[in-house]
Amino acid sequence: MRFLRLLWGNLMRRKMRTALTLLSIFIAFLLFGILCIIKEGFSAGVTMAGADRLIVRHKVSLIMLLPVAYERRIAGIAGVDAAMHWTWFNGIYQDEPKNFFGSFPVEPERFLDMHPEYVLSDAHRKAWESTRTGAVVGKTLVERFGWKVGDRVPLKSPIWPRKGDGAWEFDIVGVYEGAKKGTDTSGFFFRYDYFDEARAEGQGMVGWYVVRVSDPNRTTEVAALIDAEFANSPFETKAEPEGAFAQSFIEQIGSIGTILLAILSAVFFTILLVAGNTMAQAVRERTAELGVLKALGFTNERVLGLVLAESALLACVGGIAGLGVAWVMTLGGSPVPSILPVFFLPVRYLAIGGGLVLGLGVLAGILPALAAMRLQIAVALRRHA
Amino acid sequence: MTIETRTSGRTGTGIESDNLVSVEGVEKTFRRGSEEIRVLAGLNLRVPRGEFLAMMGPSGSGKTTLLNLIGGLDRPTRGSVAVGGDRLETLSSRRLAAWRAQHVGLVFQFYNLLSVLSAAANVELPLLLTNLSRSERKRHVATALEVVGLSHRANHFPRTLSGGEQQRVGIARAIVSDPTLLLCDEPTGDLDRKSGDEILALLQALNTQHGKTIIMVTHDPHASARASRTVHLEKGQLMTEAAP
Incomplete structure (x- = not known):
């Protein structure tokens, strides 16, 4: 700490150069933070995937459907504890394509049992089970559209038109929250029986x-049993761990x-080149001062450490400011909730960013620091004179 | 900081002697490409404690090189330099740095102040290497600036000070850790006569009132007249000695 004034004074020697270098580093780490947020948003499904869960889909493609009757057969396979189905609804609010979000018809009781990461109060659970047109909505989605419990929400689905005029109406009966920070709370879930009918x-x-x-530990074995159950049928399946499924989905x-x-x-x-160049110039410009410091008794190692x-x-x-601004950006929620419903900067990326900041500092300074360390006092002073 | 008014020296770690500085058969050569340049050739010099010695000689005679060797800023090619009983050529680079911090104060022709630091912060630099607390350092700095008559300019940066004032700050920095030996390399070389006289008077006071041993390189006979003894170097050898 006692050398902080000297360090800061040296950085402020060429204010414009320091400011431009700081700006470059700031932008780099802001970009790092934003890319990490995007990566986390895309890979949240992988991160939050249950280790004990499998996804069973049509062998050809995810967009091809499976019979609902498979549920009972899957549940009867050895090693299977429970099974429930999902269907992609592709709901759009107010007929605006930008108001798109993930929406799915499910069976409430089984859904909540299968996904403890979605936290719903008992009152909302009961309301959902007793309301045929009821829907439970994630906290993020509720905030996005300003909905509240009791609202009636009209949705359109380009995949699943409703009998008659094609428009769907749902009553919001509950709002769920995530059990963990990375849990996607932008979903819209409604009852399958209402949907199917x-x-x-x-x-x-x-x-x-x-x-x-x-x-x-037996997920691979159970997945093989499920696929074998439906082999050579009109609807062959592909079963895989939920994490692998989410990974393959985002890798599309x-x-x-x-x-x-x-x-x-x-x-x-x-x-690295920009910061390294700044440091090299800074050290070259004050060869004499480094010589003076050594003459005053600063050891070679201390001069190395100072640089x-x-x-x-x-x-x-620069780096902490960049990471900080990236983190602050997440406080206001996702600016593109339909693409990135999960929008936050995990601590592990902040830690990696911190490591990169230090790494950049050391790498950018190491060559000038070594040059400063090797500088001979008499030579440095003579050069100045 | 206590600027001591004694004339007796500290207890050395090695040989005790009346001579604070003892230069024995020192040679210094530099290489410039394939050419070897001999700057000092078998030079002997003794400087008693409390002396104010002036070193004169033409450019290239080896004055600054000899001063650098005595101050532990450089190492002799051959021979021995002992200061206060410490044989400098035997010290490692790290120990030599520590020795400089403790025993030598340096005053340069071009002041060599750090432009990004205030006068007080420049004076404080050598104390950053000690275990002194912040308040102790502050007190020592204030004393050193008072000795050179610059207390009122403590917070000024070098660019706002005159040449004479900058050199006073340089002297305050040299004496702040109360070293045994002051080495001055043309301390008045960049100053007008009036400022130069003030600096010389200050050095003389440090010598006579505070017992500092001073070795000063100069081209100026007017400056050397302030010293208690003057030696002349030519072609790397000591030619004559003269008392004022």
């Missing part, structure tokens, strides 16, 4: 099944991790 076509068909196995738009890594590698390499600390301070100010 009122849809114009496709009665008795569902999208996919979520299956809970008795022993999480490419490997988020690879894209993230590619962008960040390019950005950080550039920033590295200066570089780390530069990286920390």
